[in-house]
Amino acid sequence: xxxxxxxAQGRLERAALELFETQGYERTSVAQIARTAGLTERSFxxxxxxxxxxxxxDNELEAHLVAQVxxxxxxxxxxxxxLTALGTADAIFRxxxxxxxxxxVIAANPALAERDLIKLADIADALxxxxxxxxxxxxxxxxxxxxxxxxxxxxxSRWLTEPDATLSELVAQAAAELCEVVAPPAPSVR
Amino acid sequence: xxxxxxxAQGRLERAALELFETQGYERTSVAQIARTAGLTERSFxxxxxxxxxxxxxDNELEAHLVAQVxxxxxxxxxxxxxLTALGTADAIFRxxxxxxxxxxVIAANPALAERDLIKLADIADALxxxxxxxxxxxxxxxxxxxxxxxxxxxxxSRWLTEPDATLSELVAQAAAELCEVVAPPAPSVR
DNA sequence: CTGCGTGATGACAGCATCTGTTGTCATTGA
DNA sequence: TCAATGACAACAGATGCTGTCATCACGCAG
Numbered sequence: 001x002x003x004x005x006x007x008a009q010g011r012l013e014r015a016a017l018e019l020f021e022t023q024g025y026e027r028t029s030v031a032q033i034a035r036t037a038g039l040t041e042r043s044f045x046x047x048x049x050x051x052x053x054x055x056x057x058d059n060e061l062e063a064h065l066v067a068q069v070x071x072x073x074x075x076x077x078x079x080x081x082x083l084t085a086l087g088t089a090d091a092i093f094r095x096x097x098x099x100x101x102x103x104x105v106i107a108a109n110p111a112l113a114e115r116d117l118i119k120l121a122d123i124a125d126a127l128x129x130x131x132x133x134x135x136x137x138x139x140x141x142x143x144x145x146x147x148x149x150x151x152x153x154x155x156x157s158r159w160l161t162e163p164d165a166t167l168s169e170l171v172a173q174a175a176a177e178l179c180e181v182v183a184p185p186a187p188s189v190r
Numbered sequence: 191x192x193x194x195x196x197x198a199q200g201r202l203e204r205a206a207l208e209l210f211e212t213q214g215y216e217r218t219s220v221a222q223i224a225r226t227a228g229l230t231e232r233s234f235x236x237x238x239x240x241x242x243x244x245x246x247x248d249n250e251l252e253a254h255l256v257a258q259v260x261x262x263x264x265x266x267x268x269x270x271x272x273l274t275a276l277g278t279a280d281a282i283f284r285x286x287x288x289x290x291x292x293x294x295v296i297a298a299n300p301a302l303a304e305r306d307l308i309k310l311a312d313i314a315d316a317l318x319x320x321x322x323x324x325x326x327x328x329x330x331x332x333x334x335x336x337x338x339x340x341x342x343x344x345x346x347s348r349w350l351t352e353p354d355a356t357l358s359e360l361v362a363q364a365a366a367e368l369c370e371v372v373a374p375p376a377p378s379v380r
Numbered sequence: 381c382t383g384c385g386t387g388a389t390g391a392c393a394g395c396a397t398c399t400g401t402t403g404t405c406a407t408t409g410a
Numbered sequence: 411t412c413a414a415t416g417a418c419a420a421c422a423g424a425t426g427c428t429g430t431c432a433t434c435a436c437g438c439a440g
Contacts, residue, residue: 008388029425040390045427079371110308117307118300143344143364144371150336157329174333175372181269181334182368198417219396230419235398 011037025109082148087168201227272338277358
């Protein structure tokens with residue numbers, strides 16, 4: 001029999017989400033999370049560099065997207081490669097209700113929202129670098145990534161309320177919406 | 191004669207920027223900033239809610255942009271109103287060297303970069319609300335704002351390296367670049 | 381069986397951020 | 411003249427986060 005329960009990290013993550021939901025992020029201390037998980041405060045910091053990171057531990061999304069972009073056919077234009085990759089992201093958002101609980105907690109706390117933005121910015125950086133490896137000039141790569149992320153946000157936001165549609169369908173739809181937004185006013189029928 | 195020097199807030203801001211530049215953000219304590227400005231640590235927190243905010247105190251940019259959007263001709267399409275507003279932002283970046291020093295310090299510190307992202311997100315929220323007041327549906331408003339900000343980032347990044355061009359010119363140029371990025375491949379001459 | 385190294389954890393001390401509260405002194409205005 | 415207000419200091423405390431060392435179980439060598 002092991003001296004300590006296994007999956008200490010998972011226990012910390014679950015305890016943290018639970019406590020953040022019930023009493024709020026600010027009002028739960030690291031010591032409390034650790035106690036709930038059967039560990040000490042010091043051990044918490046062995047698994048996570050800081051309190052916020054307990055909700056952002058594994059960043060498979062970034063790795064997934066970069067891999068997708070790198071695997072994309074070289075004949076695709078950069079924006080196409082990005083949108084195709086972003087359309088497959090739903091594979092990562094697996095336990096849907098867990099994602100929703102987490103999203104709700106993050107949205108309710110400025111400190112966590114801040115960290116969320118950083119993570120998104122990290123993904124954007126990584127994608128821009130992936131594009132540069134495909135020969136896109138740096139400044140332009142970042143621009144294309146920003147546009148693709150805007151499209152992806154639009155699609156994901158719809159996806160949360162309409163779980164029936166495929167994410168990649170919604171991405172295509174948002175891309176079409178972009179053209180409509182930037183295009184000169186449609187000539188009205190006279 | 192006043193009992194205390196005037197402009198305590200300004201003194202704190204200048205002292206903080208100076209100290210962050212010379213010894214780094216992490217290695218300067220709030221107490222040190224306050225001492226340098228001739229105040230106590232406790233007084234620092236009367237002017238700024240936290241240590242980071244000393245570099246983000248006044249957000250005239252947000253107010254300026256929202257005002258511009260609200261003043262925009264109602265006949266303009268949303269994206270046009272936004273891009274016009276963003277093209278006038280150079281009026282806010284006045285003491286150019288101060289802006290550069292500040293930008294450098296922020297870029298060098300994750301904690302400050304984080305706060306910077308939040309400020310940008312706040313601006314995006316405010317602009318989306320301004321668009322909604324013009325009758326744009328909320329989700330779409332946020333999408334248009336995200337696209338406009340992507341364009342603005344591209345333009346501003348160029349503007350920092352080519353100070354000769356007008357910001358609004360560069361915004362128009364970036365908007366054209368967007369069309370080129372999302373448009374289907376140009377039919378090659380055969 | 382005994383001793384030893386290793387890895388995960390606890391225990392403790394310490395610094396920094398940030399907050400609540402209270403006291404002190406000048407300025408203001410009736 | 412005097413009460414109210416504003417600007418600040420002084421003090422105490424909670425919490426986030428770090429460094430350091432002791433402890434305990436396990437496996438392995440002898």
